[in-house]
Amino acid sequence: MPRPKSDDKRAAIMAAATQIIATQGLGAATAAIAKEAGVSNGSLFTYFDTKADLLNQLYLELKGEMGAAALGGLPDADGRAQMLHMWSRWLDWATTNPHKRRTLAQLQVSDEITASTHGVAGQTLAGMGEILERSRASGPMRDVPAALVFTLCNALAEATIDYIIRDPGHTEQHKRSGFDALWRMIG
Amino acid sequence: MPRPKSDDKRAAIMAAATQIIATQGLGAATAAIAKEAGVSNGSLFTYFDTKADLLNQLYLELKGEMGAAALGGLPDADGRAQMLHMWSRWLDWATTNPHKRRTLAQLQVSDEITASTHGVAGQTLAGMGEILERSRASGPMRDVPAALVFTLCNALAEATIDYIIRDPGHTEQHKRSGFDALWRMIG
Amino acid sequence: MPRPKSDDKRAAIMAAATQIIATQGLGAATAAIAKEAGVSNGSLFTYFDTKADLLNQLYLELKGEMGAAALGGLPDADGRAQMLHMWSRWLDWATTNPHKRRTLAQLQVSDEITASTHGVAGQTLAGMGEILERSRASGPMRDVPAALVFTLCNALAEATIDYIIRDPGHTEQHKRSGFDALWRMIG
Amino acid sequence: MPRPKSDDKRAAIMAAATQIIATQGLGAATAAIAKEAGVSNGSLFTYFDTKADLLNQLYLELKGEMGAAALGGLPDADGRAQMLHMWSRWLDWATTNPHKRRTLAQLQVSDEITASTHGVAGQTLAGMGEILERSRASGPMRDVPAALVFTLCNALAEATIDYIIRDPGHTEQHKRSGFDALWRMIG
DNA sequence: AATGAATGAGTGTTCATTCAT
DNA sequence: GATGAATGAACACTCATTCAT
Incomplete structure (x- = not known):
């Protein structure tokens, strides 16, 4: 051996x-x-095998870690509470791991990440989708495709994170503002 | 010379x-x-002078063109109507000019774009900010920093555009869903 | 050990x-x-020990095998009959073992094969040289250095093999044409 | 410009x-x-464009130069005299330009040389083939394929050159021995 | 001003060889 | 002795930038 x-x-x-x-x-x-x-x-x-291979695997790993962070310790509560929990964890992970978050953002838009990798990453995030789904289905976006809603929520999260990183002094406040906006949108 | x-x-x-x-x-x-x-x-x-110089100037040009497209033919109407007009124009420009939109998206996240360029681009978008401001100031986000609101709205627009490009069959419907979500958030 | x-x-x-x-x-x-x-x-x-070592040993092995094949079952007959036998065996080995023949040809011209290896290989072929010598000594090339004659005969054999490999339909015919040419040269 | x-x-x-x-x-x-x-x-x-491209072009150039050298100043004489002239020129070129000759020999057996390049090189040597053809057609190899005869003659030339390079002291003598052998073969 | 040949640092990747297990 | 991971010097080729014409 x-x-x-x-x-x-x-x-x-x-x-x-x-x-x-x-x-x-x-x-x-x-x-x-x-x-x-x-x-x-x-x-x-x-x-x-190749640099592209490394990039793809790194993407999956970071995305997976992010998903796991967001879903950890999920309370057995109503839709809003669960959303808030997930939102909070997600933003915490991103602001605590700025390198991971920045690299993940770059990989997300890279040509090197294959469609198949994006597909696998999508499944990894299924858990996050479920939480969101529960809230959407009974709210004003009940007739909007789930995928579009997911895309919009993701965008809000990313934007909030970006803003927090640029102005870290009022993290908790911005986190709250972002969530309120999100909830007005879907809740 | x-x-x-x-x-x-x-x-x-x-x-x-x-x-x-x-x-x-x-x-x-x-x-x-x-x-x-x-x-x-x-x-x-x-x-x-350099490739980076070209990239920075291209970024400003595309961003400027996008802003001008969004603000063209603005009606003398209430906040919501103006926002809807802007939203519609913005998305039209992006879906009609996919190359420009795609290149702009890549430049947005590139390391080559300097802070100063980002600053100038921000000023270019001041007009769009004003429209938004009028709606924000009297709505639920009146106490949230304008910059954060702007970031969130921008994110919603980008996400909606991405989704439309991936599913071009229902453009008008998605455009409307996106705007409704936006208006629930700020209106 | x-x-x-x-x-x-x-x-x-x-x-x-x-x-x-x-x-x-x-x-x-x-x-x-x-x-x-x-x-x-x-x-x-x-x-x-090294790749070069492998190459040198392989060269000796293939060359030896080729020599043994050429000299096997040598009849107790006159010079021409022995030459013909050797020629026939040689060409049979080469056309029956195209991989060995091809590899041997590549090794023959490689820089990795040392002078000493070429020397040893030469000794291995001494048997073939003796057969040839018997025919040369009494023919028109009696005053030409044996080594040159050997080189020329070898070249004729290699060329004939090459040709046969490229046009395998008339193997026996080409084999015979090559031998006749050889015998006119030295016999 | x-x-x-x-x-x-x-x-x-x-x-x-x-x-x-x-x-x-x-x-x-x-x-x-x-x-x-x-x-x-x-x-x-x-x-x-590539290393392979360089190799292919170099092969054509060297082969062409060799052919031109062999055919230069061809006398208006009988077949044997023309063959002797060509043989002499060919060997002179090779022994005078050992680097070119050695590189050409390596290129000849390289995988990098394409079939198409080999084809073009063959046309370049058509002139040499014609001289040879005149002598073959009336001699003992009149029923042997011209291509095989050409291959055999080429092999004799190469072998003679190799020998001369290894023993440069008796160049003229070996040149003559080689030609005599050749002529016995085809003449 | 315009051209495109010239430059050489930099890239991802390979491979003979070594060495910890 | 056997294994295959580890090593790092090469290698062919690319590209932003310069400069002779």
Whole structure:
């Protein structure tokens, strides 16, 4: 049994990629990522076939982590309370992990992320969709396609996060303003 | 001689850049842009100092065009009617000019666009802000910072556009759903 | 322990190298050869110090096999009959083992094969040289250096083989034409 | 009118490639060739699209030069005299230009040379074929395919050249021995 | 001003070889 | 001895930018 492929190293590369891409953008050199991960140039390619492969896997990982963060500790309560919980957790994750959030935002719009990856990521977010669905179905958007509603809510969240990052002094206040706006929209 | 000889050529480069970037992304080679513009490799650099310079100017131009489109033919009416008019024009411009819209979206998140450029673009959009302001000031978001409201509205518009582009069969319906959601939020 | 454990493995690597090099050329990766041999990446290097070492040993093996094939079942007959027998066997081996022949041809002109290896290979072919020598010594080339005559005969054989491989429909005919030409030259 | 593409530079790259490949083999780095040519790394690729393109063009050039050398100053004489003239010129070119000859030999067996290039090279050598044809048609190989005869003669020439290069002391003698053998074969 | 050849740093990726297990 | 992960020097090729014409 030779040295087995190390989960640590894989994780280190992912973390390094997150860090470096947040700083330098998607054009960051694989060599820079490897260096940041404390790994050789070539080792990166024993864990990921191509740079695009790394990017796709990183996208899934970050998106998954974001979803898990948003859904953690969900209370057994009414629709509004659950939405508020999810909203709060989501924004907390994003503002606490600015690098991850920034890298995720860049990956989201990149050509390198395949349709199939986007598909898998969509399933990961099914849980978030369900919470939202419960609130939508009985509100003013009951006749609007669920996917459009999801898109709109996502946009509100992203916008709120962006604003908070630019003006971190009043985080709680902005978080609340965003949620109120969201609830007026769908609730 | 403050301005180079031919405004035509400058415009051709801008148009070519829009086209090529929409197709190939921001990584598109300047040579490819020059070729599409029917201009030599080197000439591009007599009109724009660097690639980043071209990108920044293109961003301002597209953003400005978008703003002008949204504000054109504004009726002398109440806040809601004006908002609806603006919303409609905005979405029309985006769906009618998919290349411009796509390129603009890419530039928006690019590292190459400087803070100063973002600042100038913000001023360009002041007109749109005023319309919005009139509606906000008397509605439920009267105590929320105008900038945050603007960010949220912008996000809703972008999300609606994205959705329409993905499902062009029901454009008018989605346009309306988006506006209704917006108005519930701020009106 | 002078020799590594398994002769089988060594042979498998040799066979795999023959196969892969015939297909992909001398630039083939050692990893590809190891995989084809059903052996690990690293094991290849316990049987051969370097890729060049593998190539040199393979060259000797193939050349030796070719020589043995050419000299097998040599009849106790006059010079011409022996030459014809050798010629026939030689060409049969080459056309029956196209991969070996192709790989051998590539090794023959490679920079990786050392002068010393070429020397050893020459000795291996001494048997073939003797047969040839008997015919040369009494013919029109009696005053030409034996080595030059050997070189010329070898060239005729290689050329005939090449031609047969390109036009396999008339193998026997071409084999005969080649031999007749050879015999006119030296007989 | 900008700097026009320079024929000198193209020729310099060709010459450098000949030199370097003769020394280091076909694996030689394009950077090494560029350096030897006194040209930048990237310039090589403004004259040749790819390394394979350079190799193919080099092959045609060397093969063409060889053919021209062999056919130059052809006397208006009988078949044998013309063959002898061609043989002599051919061998002179090869022994006078060992780098070109060595590089040509490597290109001849390379996978990088396309079938189409081989086809064009064949046409280039049509002149040589005609001379040979005149002698074959009335000799003992009159019933052997012309292509096979051409292959065999070529092989004899190559072998003779190889031998001469290894033992340059008796060039004229070996040249003569080779021709005599050739003529016995076909004349 | 216009052209496009020239430049050379930089890119993703490969691969012979080593070495921890 | 066997394995396959680790290494890092290469490599072919690209591209923003410069500059001779």
